[in-house]
Amino acid sequence: MASMEKLYLYPLWLRIWHGVNALGIVVLIVSGISMQYPSTKFTMLDFGTAVNMHNIAGVIVSFSFLLFFLGNMFTKNRKFYRIKPKGLRKRLVKQAKYYIHGMFNDSEAPFPISEKRKFNPLQKYSYVAVMYFFVPVIIITGIALLFPELIIEEIYAVSGVMITAVLHGTVGFLIFIFLLIHLYVASLGKPPLKNFKSIINGWH
């Protein structure tokens, strides 16, 4: 019976993809912060090392995103990301209410995980925003900063590189915030480490 309750939700390829992405993004955040806030007094990473790490991790995460993008285009996995506008707000509010007080009153999760529904609405739409908006923006601006000769030199007397870099940094920061929330929400499992174990062994 116990095995019936468990769902094999995350196949090996997905776990490897997730792991590579996770590691790459952590490296990008740490090296990105080191480059944005360098100091002569305190350094997390040597500047040159941070630049190299950021470039390498950026390329790896970009290819990983390409896999995700193509995979979602051509495989059934895309159904988990399909936007359904009808009743969207209602579903989001319902899930938010569950996080705010429902879960403290032992209410049932409004959108329990099943084989057909891997993500609750809040999860799904935050993933959609990150993967289809933030990540593409950060990849495009990142490629531009890797090859600055591609960037328009000046846009209304403001450096094109500066606009690109500010956009890159801002989106990077928002992805960092997403990561914090993603990790926190992952800890809501019962027991708290349950979801972390799932993404390693595949069983939910």
Add this chain to the structure above:
Amino acid sequence: MFSQIRKLVIIFILGFVCLQVQSQTIASENRQCLKCHTSQTFTIYNEWTELNEKRLMNPFYILDTVQLKTGVHHTFKCIDCHSYEYETYPHNGELKLEPLMTCIDCHGGDDTYASFQFDRIEEEFQKSIHYEISEDRFTCSKCHNQHYYKATARSSNSIKEIVEYSNNMCLSCHNSMIEYQLMSENTNPQLVQVHEWLPNQELHFEHVRCIECHTVVEDSLMVSHNIHGKTLATKNCIECHSTNSLLQSSLYKYQNISSRSGEGAIKNILSNQHYVIGTYQTQSLQYMFLIILIGTIAGMVVHTIFRIIKK
């Protein structure tokens, strides 16, 4: 009535054109010199053959009049710096050995040019590797071509132009075997290989002056002249890539000063035409990031507390 207006307009235009021409003309006394010294060839009477012979001009003695016109010394007569005996043609060969005027001969101790601090520059230069190796053989003109020199760091609004102009001074010797060996017995260094360690080398070469890493930055001097030997060159990225950047006090010095003294610091920020990783922080954006980060962490802490209480 109309004819009067037309006359006035013509006089105005002519006056304007004359002013423009006057501000960029070369002293008329120089025409005789430039007749030969802008030409690939010159004609000389050979007393041996008793014939007028056409010879090739030494390419180093051919002047570019366009650059000459825009140089700071464009109003000078040739013989202000060169011997008046050059007015005789053919020139006396011995004149070549006569020491030329140096910058300090005119500019040293001169209050008219006090803001240029020529004497300080001389002091700083005497601490440099150039002076250490070549002493007085290394004259200002090795870098600052008196015929064409423009005070670009003071006059240009474009960082890229300032960088290119400044780096070309270094490259005129360090990237030229002929010029380099005028001062040294060695061959000139292979700059691309020597700077291989520098990430995005091409970008740095285009946007940063050589002197940014190869001099000791003096806050009281517009352009540092104490050029170090290669072993003392800055190799620490953070010195430029930080909010307290070395670049702010050297390359951006003039722009910073003019923005502080002139109208509108805001305009200067809005028209920021350069970006260096690590030096540029948008204050308002930083505050927003901080508020979002604190908000997120606070939300998670409060949520965790409720989770513990309601367990």
